[in-house]
Amino acid sequence: MSELTLTVMRLGFLAVLWLFVIVAVQVIRSDLFGTRVTQRAGRAQPRQAPQQAAQQAPQRDRGRRASRGAPTKLVITEGSLTGTTVSLQGQTITLGRAHDSTIVLDDDYASSRHARIYPDQSGRWIVEDLGSTNGTYLDRTRLTTPQPLAPGTPIRIGKTVIELRK
């Protein structure tokens, strides 16, 4: 076999091997661009178009970066769900016995939509009682208005105690 043919085959083979790798990477591009962010809400929301979702994603990222050093998760320290954590990513966390709550409380003293925890414009986390029957307690005081929430302060709902952690 002539030297030329072998050289061509040698380089050709490497090219084909790399072509395979590149095509394979093209196939998994859908991991990045074919995803859709759906909103889970109390009520059925119209599904967002992918473009809108793509616009939202960077905004959320920015919000997270701005609040470095801020609490990163919500930890349940007492009650039947002890040990559960919810990572905070700028989303509102709803607590209650309703099935669509972020944290579904299996607690006789909790209302179906009991309380919510959400970030305000400056990135502080606010806890708000949603007109529950038995009340939400921040440390020892019953909530009447939305209150800012400091890391480590226990929120008590029935038998469940929740804290913000860094």
Add this chain to the structure above:
Amino acid sequence: MSSSTHTSTISSGSLPSRRNTELLMLIFAVAIPIFAYINVGLAKEGTVPAGVFGYAAGLGCLAAVAHLVVRKFAPYADPLMLPLATLLNGMGLVLMWRLDLEPSLGSTKAAPTQLMWSTLGLALFVAVLVFLKDHRVLQRYTYISMMVALVLLIMPIVPGIGHSVYGARIWIQIPGVGTLQPGEFAKIVIAIFFAGYLMVKRDALALASRRFMGLYLPRGRDLGPILVIWAMSLMILVFETDLGTSLLFFGLFVIMLYVATERTSWIVFGLTLAIVGAVVVGSFEPHVHSRVEDWLDPMKTVRETGNADQPAQAMWAFGSGGVLGSGLGQGFSRLIGFAAKSDYIFATIGEELGLAGSMAIILVYGLLVQRGIRTALAARDPFGKLLAVGLAGALGLQVFVVIGGVTGLIPLTGQALPFIAQGGSSVIANWALVAILLRISDTARRPAPAPAPSPDAEMTQVVRTS
């Protein structure tokens, strides 16, 4: 309640099943080894080899059967895993055949045996996809898997069935069939155990800890299991003198522990324990010690005796390959000697395909691992997530241990390069591993059924709007 709409989940859009993409990639993946086969034939004998149609038909048939089974039994599975595995297996067969053409490596032909093992591996792949309808079934067998894994690991030490080859006791002898490496299968089984165990225990491991010097120290009773696994992997190392398997097991446990608990301290712990164990065993156990010596100074025997042994030959193979390689069939990897088809097969790739080809092969492994981790991200159940991470991690670790050993990054260990190196157990076990990953990815990518209407939600709405 409009502000509560920020709660979001990320899902893949309306997922097409992507079986046709898989078919195209599969055709590509079969074509590349055939090209390699023709290339070797032209370089070694000057003609297109006579067996090319048989080889093409064989590989094509195997791939077609696998594809049809995936189409039927796992229609939403990942489109890339099967083509990637097929490419690696096909390249392995070509390299076997290419090294069979070297008379100095002995007259036993490895390629036909390897083809038989690949067929068996694909049969197991098909069986897993057909009979394992849901990977969550495996969760029920958490503790049985632990026992099975222990038995598989201990088997090579048991006198009578254990079988020692070149100083490593990792084979068992089955009369009439040949030898088998139970460690390869134990890898999958232990991943099932870790996934089931950590799924239950992860909260205790993650939360119950004290902070000390910036690290979260786990409680003593939670440390128990990791110490047991550590002791177990050291026992393997001492009694079977198999550095690779013990590294694989311990690494797998640390990876899965980290994924389950999100605690960096586990990685620090794991690495410390692994290094301490490896250093202690490496200095006292003679077989492992000689491997470490070879690794620290591969050229020692060349200086002292003038003859190069395997580590030195492997280094020279990589060096003479350069960037673009010598071309398939034109290298001198026969000089490596008896382990050229098994432990040192990557040196042949390095010499004949060069840096460019080795990188492509490593990337193919990387993509396979990436698909596994992507499957873990997409999986909805924690057991599936952990299992997918574990299996992908096992594959990645094994590739690292083998390629790292051959290229001189870490001491060489007796592990087989998945899908490529000679060895039946390895090929069969890895096909089963890919089948389980495909099953998890099928479950993960399958469109979710519409949620059942909840009577509660409607009542709540009435209250809210009033």
